[in-house]
Amino acid sequence: MRVSYRAFLLLLASCAVGSSRWHLKGRRALVTGGTKGIGKAIVEELAALGASVHTCARTEAELKTCLQEWKQKGYDVSGSVADLTVVEDQIRLIKDVSRQFDGTLSILVNNVGRNIRKPFLSFSRDEFDAVFDTNFRTMWDVTQLAFPLLQRSASQSKDGSWAAVVNVGSVSGIRTSAMRSGVPYAITKAAMSQFTANLACEWAKHRIRVNCAAPWYIGTPMANEVLQDDVYRKAVLDRTPMRRVGTPEEVSGLVAFLCMPASEYITGQDIAVDGGMTVNGFWLPTDFDR
Secondary structure (H helix, E strand, O other), X not given: OOOOHHHHHHHHHHHOOOOOOOOOOOOEEEEOOOOOHHHHXXXXXXXXXXXXXXXXXXXXXXXXXXXXXXXXXXOOEEEEEOOOOOHHHHHHHHHHHHHHOOOOOOEEEEOOOOOOOOOHHHOOHHHHHHHHHHHHHHHHHHHHHHHHHHHHHHHHOOOOOOEEEEEEOOHHXXXXXXXXXXXXXXXXXXXXXXXXHHHHHHHHHHOEEEEEEEEOOEOOHHHHHHHOOHHHHHHHHHOOOOOOOEXXXXXXXXXXXXXXXXXXXXXXXXXEEOOOHHHOOOOOOOOOOO
């Protein structure tokens, strides 16, 4: 019998009878950009494991559709309409979260992102600012604004668990993984990696853990735009030891783990979800097959 990744994770959680280490019951989470792709998978993963989740989208129609879908599944999910590149929307989002969760927040997942694929010399200042503001500045601002809620949650925790911040980065931000993602995208993800490491050290005294999930190509609408090119897709698969593109649920599984008490001693880490791409030096798919 074939079991899905999510079903396996839920089965694992259900087997941990009497343990609070492998589920997220009672946790309160904010997932930015949670109505499609990886963000949507993260919302559903956290909610399925018992968390109450708040998310945001730029359009009311998109948010409303997802909220109705999640309600039918029995998930405890609420949401706000917000463009997180707008400071006023950031402030309003955190106020909504504070009201929803009584001034506390156990989990923050910074997932908002975008890309513009073109050569470095073709980028205008406005295009660079658009990528930087979406990928990095929104994470910086929302994390700052969420700090009082995260700190309060950690200090009031009945089981002693820490609050958790998980940033959704990319393998393009890892120094050994130069990619054809474009320079601005790569440097924003590299900045996210350093942000994660440094903030983990600074906020440990507040009982707040900070980690980063770094995906390779995942089957999302944004990635599928370039993977439609058969030549490009073959090059991606040839570079990936597992010989396939990842799924949003494989990223959300890692994010969920990094939010659980079971990962309580993990902080400041940049963990690749990449089918082995970042460790693939000179290793061909046919090696040792002969």
